[in-house]
Amino acid sequence: MAKQIVKMTLNGQQIEQLVDSRTLLVHFLREQMNLTGAHIGCETSHCGACTVDIDGESVKACTHLAVQCDGSDVKTVEGLAEAGALHAVQEAFYEEHGLQCGFCTPGMLMRSYRFLQENPNPTEDEIRLGLSGNLCRCTGYQNIVKAVQSAAIKLQQKESATA
Amino acid sequence: MNAPVKTPEERKADLQGMGDSRLRKEDARFIQGKGQYCDDIKLPGMLHMDIVRSPVAHGRIKRINKEEALAIPGVHAVLTADDLKPLNLHWMPTLAGDVAAVLADEKVHFQMQEVAIVIADDRYIAADAIEAVEVEYEELPVVIDPYAALEPDAPVLREDLQGKTEGAHGPRDHHNHIFTWEAGDKTAADAAFDHAPVTVSQHMHYPRVHPCPLETCGCVASFDPIKGELTTWMTSQAPHVVRTVVSMLSGVPESKVRIISPDIGGGFGNKVGIYPGYVCAIVASIVLGRPVKWSEDRVENISSTAFARDYHMDGHLAATEDGKILGLKVDVIADHGAFDACADPTKFPAGLFHICSGSYDIPAAHCSVKGVYTNKAPGGVAYRCSFRVTEAVYLIERMVDVLAQKLNMDKAEIRRKNFIRKDQFPYNSAFGFEYDSGDYHTALEKVLDAVDYKALRAEQEQKRADPNCPTLMGIGLVTFTEVVGAGPSKTCDILGVGMFDSCEIRIHPTGSAIARMGTITQGQGHQTTYAQIIASELGIPSEVIQVEEGDTSTAPYGLGTYGSRSTPVAGAAIAMAARKIHAKAKKIAAHLLEVSEADLDWEVDRFKVRGNDEQFKTMADIAFAAYQQPPEGLEPGLEAVHYYDPPNFTYPFGIYLCVVDIDKGTGESSIRRFYALDDCGTRINPMIIDGQIHGGLTEGFAVAMGQQMPFDEQGNLLGNTLMDYFLPTAVETPTWETDYTVTPSPHHPIGAKGVAESPHVGSIPTFTSAVVDAFAHLGVTHIDMPHTSYRIWKKLKEEGVQL
Ligand code: FES
Ligand code: FES
Helix, strand or coil, X not given: CCEEEEEEEECCEEEEEEEECCCEHHHHHHHHCXXXXXXXXXXXXXXXXXXXXXXXXXXEHHHCXXXXXXXCEEECHHHCCECCECCHHHHHHHHCCCCCCCCCHHHHHHHHHHHHXXXXXXXXXXXXXHCCCCCCCCCXXXXXXXXHHHHHHHHHHHHHHHC | CCCCCCCHHHHHHHHCCCCCCCCCCCHHHHCCCCCCEHHHCCCCCCEEEEEEECCCCCEEEEEEECHHHHCCCCEEEEEEHHHHHHHCCCEEECCCCCEEECCCCCEEXXXXXXXXXXXXXXXXXXHHHHHHCEEEEEECCCCCCHHHXXXXXXXXXXXXXXXXXXXXXXXXXXXXXXXXXXXXXXXXXXXXXXXXXXXXXXXXXXXXXXXXXXXXXXXXXXXXXXXXXXEEEECCCCHHHHHHHHHHHHCCXXXXXXXXXXXXCCCCCCCCCCCHHHHHHHHHHHHHCCCEEXXXXXXXXXXXXXXXXXXXXXXXXXXXXXXXXXXXXXXXXXXXXXXXCCCCCCCCCCCCHHHCCCCECCCEEEEEEEEEECCCCCEEECCCCCCCXXXXXHHHHHHHHHHHHHHCCCHHHHHHHHEXXXXXXXXXXXXXXXXXXXXXXXXXXXXXXXXXHHHHHHHHHHHHHCCCCCEEEEEEEEEEECCECCCCCCCCEECCEECCEEEEEEECCCCCEEEEECCCCCCCCHHHHHHHHHHHHHCCCHHHEEEEXXXXXXXXXXXXXXCCCHHHHHHHHHHHHHHHHHHHXXXXXXXXXXXXXXXXXXXXXXEEECCEEEEEEEHHXXXXXXXXXXXXXXXXXXXXXEEECCCCCECCEEEEEEEEEEECCCCCEEEEEEEEEEECECCCCHHHHHHHHHHHHXXXXXXXXXXXXXXXXXXXXXXXXXXXXXXXXXXXXXXXXXXXXXXXXXXXXXXXXCCCCHHHHHHHHHHHHHHHHHHHHHCXXXXXXXXXXXXXXXXXXXXXXXX
């Protein structure tokens, strides 16, 4: 299989790796980089468990090739907490009981992280629509919605504190 | 300055014991991507397995050619049934007393059945190689309909059983018949029907559905040829049972088999069984002497691992003219697929289906369930329910609605009239269950008041009268009783092992603790809630209690987590183990305080000398003393093990009400309101209970409104991806309202009954009740699930509903 050199920023670090051209991003992250936060629930872009952030967009890593990320800025759930402090979405999912088995959680968090930048002050319907690419079998979404609402407030407060 | 003395209430709050909505201990790892699920495990030298599956549903294997696959660089082995035969591993026993093929032996019985395995350096090479394995099939006639399977001239599906007239559950009267199981008193039920002024009958199909947890099944098997030890990480809801079976199958002594259930991405019954994939990965690891990983994909998960339901039911009720039920009769044809691989207690091939007399005082009842083979995947597991309780509740709740309609009675009224009254508990049902406790009337009135039932009915009447109203409004009401916590070992066992559960607690010298159980969490939050039980029993803060499960080398033997059995069985084991420690602690306290045990009172976290608040020893003081200066005659240390064999099941109940609006033009439905009152006895962590209920209601919504596994005539499963199989997103999912009453179980040490499955069991008939209610004024008494817009639209057309 043809190998390619791929350079990217992964969770803030510059990396350079040799990958098979057919390797999916999710396998590259999980198996080559040992970042097992992004999970595989379907491999067909339906469940969102593999959601990561690439150049400011939510992307399902199961249907994206690692080589497509050459030159990109990639963030996974492992890169969400900064300097040891949890991100507001992580805190909020914990506080609002927004997870049970935890399998969908990394994808939900990464989608919420991006969604709240796209729409910092969403309504409940907007949150539900914004997260509709991510399936959860355990929570029934009610507490996930609450968590995103709470994270929105946390982020707004942070914003006004630094403004 | 001394710290201010805390009041007992403050100290109690500090413990975060039972009743506290304590945040979850397991979350820290999950929110940082540090959970460890099966597919996250990576061992040095690990190989990958993939499975060649049958494209046909019924056929004879003529030839398998491995050559091309073996020639691919990086492929280590290709194994078929012929390779497993010398090891006698090509067939395996199921939990239901049947056998199932590990790899298809001469014949395939369902589409996507396992035919061969490939072991390769990585998952990509393995995937390439399965494409290169050539299998030639001779197609045989396919049987999809269980009624057709029982025709005299139906094709023989299980040639391996030909001539066997006796199955694991009694006589077989046809080559595709598995068992007929009966409960109740047929003579009494017939007599009730003979004299009844009113009878109703309804046929209904509970469709085949799949639990579809977000994580699929998989394992990493690692056999150490030098030590002869086998360690396997596995997506299993019952690791100890797996260890026993693996030892029996492989001949490796049970002491050298270690099964570890790591973090599990949801189970819902799908991860109870032992699948060919697990067995093959273990065999491959033993044969190759290297670790082997198997991770199935979603299509494999839906097509070949355990389905649920597929019950074709005929219900009959006999009643008086004013709606008092006199008798119940039920006949079921149960489609079990190609192998009988239900995960029920051994003596109950239809699980606890005989809870189908529900919350009602029915004097005479009988049910009969006939299991049938078809060319579909095996299964029949409890999808978030206790062993066929979902089917039972659906049956009785539908039948009571049908009767109410026939008598022109209100749904609430007929239930009030037939409920088992509070003063009748413990109540012996006609099927032989002893219901432990309940107060159905109070719970029903609470719900009807909360939603203003009268106003809803008035609104519905108004809308029905208005030809211009664009919607049909339906009100669903269900008042269910579950039977969970299997179970008493005198009746319940799996492969001969009694369905007890266990707990081991050790208190360390400094007063922190570790507890280990035979269950395994799949999202229920055991690490959080189990600690709360211990905190309340022993006065040790939850925060310093570690809970470990899922590793058979460290945890005491237990039957695992399914059928809402963790709290009723393991929860009880925890309380009983803690009480053993408590009793010993009291002896130590008496010794330290130089008084007799009779002079001590327990208060939150300490033993006090009666009448003297200043003289006390906390559990932490006692723990240290247990290791430092135990009283003479007492063993040092502070730990206990308890195996809890429940005296009875527990009987959680609930009252659910749903309001649905159906668009007359498009058939689209919208759940306007769903009110769920649950009574699970003593509540350990209200936050977690609510979360479990939200999740269960959402799964119930999925089943009722969209999930199905349709097959075509050739046995092709038309819908085995997440594109076709309905898993609701946040957009479709309704908003849930929850409520509760508390009727503790009198026989459970802490009065808890279990909760996680009630919302699934209870909500499904509620949705159907609501959808049917929207059509009730047109004389419709039943509509089969799933209630998709298309199917509702067809019903609208059928009934001539005009926009
Ligand atoms: S694994 Fe990527 S969307 Fe499901
Ligand atoms: S928490 Fe289990 S899938 Fe979402």
